[in-house]
Amino acid sequence: MPDETPKQAKRGGLGGLLDNFKEVMYGMAAHDMSRYAIRTRASMEHLFILITMGDLIGVPILPPYYSLRLLPYVVPNIATWKRRMLREKDVSDAMF
Amino acid sequence: MSLKEVFEKNPNRRYIMFGGKGGLGKTTFSAATAYWLASQGKKVLVFSVDPQASLTDIFQKDIFGKGAVPIMQNLWAQEIDADSHIKAYQNEIRKKILDMYGFDAVPEEIEDYIQAASAEPAMEESAIFDAVVDIVVKGDYDYYIYDLVPLGHALYYLSMAKVYDEWINKITKLREEMREYETMVSKIKRQKETDEDKILTELQYIKGRINASSSILTDKEKTAFFFVVVPEEMIILDTQKAAELFAKFDVPIAGYVVNRVLPPELRTQTVPAYLQNRLQMQSAYIDKIHTTLGNQVLGMVPEMERDVTGLAMIEKLAKIMYG
Numbered sequence: 523m524p525d526e527t528p529k530q531a532k533r534g535g536l537g538g539l540l541d542n543f544k545e546v547m548y549g550m551a552a553h554d555m556s557r558y559a560i561r562t563r564a565s566m567e568h569l570f571i572l573i574t575m576g577d578l579i580g581v582p583i584l585p586p587y588y589s590l591r592l593l594p595y596v597v598p599n600i601a602t603w604k605r606r607m608l609r610e611k612d613v614s615d616a617m618f
Numbered sequence: 619m620s621l622k623e624v625f626e627k628n629p630n631r632r633y634i635m636f637g638g639k640g641g642l643g644k645t646t647f648s649a650a651t652a653y654w655l656a657s658q659g660k661k662v663l664v665f666s667v668d669p670q671a672s673l674t675d676i677f678q679k680d681i682f683g684k685g686a687v688p689i690m691q692n693l694w695a696q697e698i699d700a701d702s703h704i705k706a707y708q709n710e711i712r713k714k715i716l717d718m719y720g721f722d723a724v725p726e727e728i729e730d731y732i733q734a735a736s737a738e739p740a741m742e743e744s745a746i747f748d749a750v751v752d753i754v755v756k757g758d759y760d761y762y763i764y765d766l767v768p769l770g771h772a773l774y775y776l777s778m779a780k781v782y783d784e785w786i787n788k789i790t791k792l793r794e795e796m797r798e799y800e801t802m803v804s805k806i807k808r809q810k811e812t813d814e815d816k817i818l819t820e821l822q823y824i825k826g827r828i829n830a831s832s833s834i835l836t837d838k839e840k841t842a843f844f845f846v847v848v849p850e851e852m853i854i855l856d857t858q859k860a861a862e863l864f865a866k867f868d869v870p871i872a873g874y875v876v877n878r879v880l881p882p883e884l885r886t887q888t889v890p891a892y893l894q895n896r897l898q899m900q901s902a903y904i905d906k907i908h909t910t911l912g913n914q915v916l917g918m919v920p921e922m923e924r925d926v927t928g929l930a931m932i933e934k935l936a937k938i939m940y941g
Contacts, residue, residue: 548806548807552807556803559803559806560803563796566792566795566796566799569792570793570796573789573792577731577734578727578731587735587738587740587745587748588744588782588786589735590711591711591823591824592817592820593711593728593732594711594715594718595817597715597718597725597728600727
């Protein structure tokens with residue numbers, strides 16, 4: 523780039539190397555951890571929808587007056603949630 | 619102490635409630651108290667939390683679902699129309715869904731849920747509960763007089779705040795834990811910001827509303843709860859039981875007002891045996907009320923010569939109650 527100073531270009535080159543190194547380190551050390559955290563977060567999201575919107579799959583849970591206020595925010599997750607709640611479980615679930 | 623003194627000695631009180639079994643005179647006392655306070659120059663709103671409200675009947679003015687309707691100078695009355703409140707609430711939710719996702723129509727299963735939720739038995743009470751929060755948080759009046767539902771229902775109303783509070787606390791905690799996981803992931807991935815959790819914000823808003831309502835119901839300085847009793851055994855026993863239950867919910871009980879007392883001058887007159895018996899019965903129960911409740915009895919209101927409806931009768935009753 524014409525307005526890029528030589529110092530920046532140098533940092534970019536070194537930075538690129540550093541970024542690659544970081545990516546490798548992240549993959550080795552933290553990727554599994556973050557994947558696990560995301561999965562736990564998703565399970566909790568499903569638990570949350572069950573607690574507040576249980577009625578959607580026929581579980582009558584608590585007066586839903588204030589649940590309705592939360593409904594708009596969970597609309598995109600309802601399909602996956604229902605699939606997960608209603609699917610049959612088998613032994614392979616414990617393995618993967 | 620008289621009712622008048624109770625009001626004069628507690629100028630910070632803003633929320634006045636009359637409770638008791640059905641048909642004992644809660645609405646009548648609420649209307650008379652509102653009338654008296656308004657005639658003292660205070661700005662007063664009397665409103666009903668009963669789905670079968672009778673303020674319309676007592677003021678002889680159709681006020682149902684019309685917001686705060688002026689009755690006389692300084693006095694407004696309101697009856698909440700739970701049905702239209704629920705409909706407006708449902709529409710608000712539908713609109714939010716359409717706006718957020720750019721849908722042309724609300725998806726069928728979501729619409730079904732919205733419909734089913736409104737058929738839920740507690741929906742009406744919850745809607746009234748929510749509408750009351752709107753009324754009282756505005757703070758437009760010097761006094762808010764709650765014309766309460768009969769005892770059993772009133773307990774349900776009080777417990778609703780507690781149930782909702784616990785429900786909200788639990789799911790807020792879950793939501794906060796989810797938030798921790800989100801933050802952890804973005805830290806690992808070295809992302810600078812995580813999106814705001816709108817559900818958490820919404821939960822905090824709901825929590826604020828519930829707290830506003832329950833803090834009023836239990837505020838010893840600003841709230842006074844009066845029990846209406848009549849001199850009859852079952853009523854006295856039930857009221858005592860209810861008072862214990864109300865105390866468990868930390869409701870500040872300010873005293874008892876005895877209604878439908880037969881005028882004592884009848885005793886000196888020749889009256890039929892039926893009335894003699896009623897007089898003797900009442901006299902025994904009035905003694906019992908004095909022994910059991912002592913100085914918590916703030917007033918004895920006589921049985922009126924006719925039912926209390928219309929401002930003239932309300933004024934008459936207010937004069938008897940507050941001198």
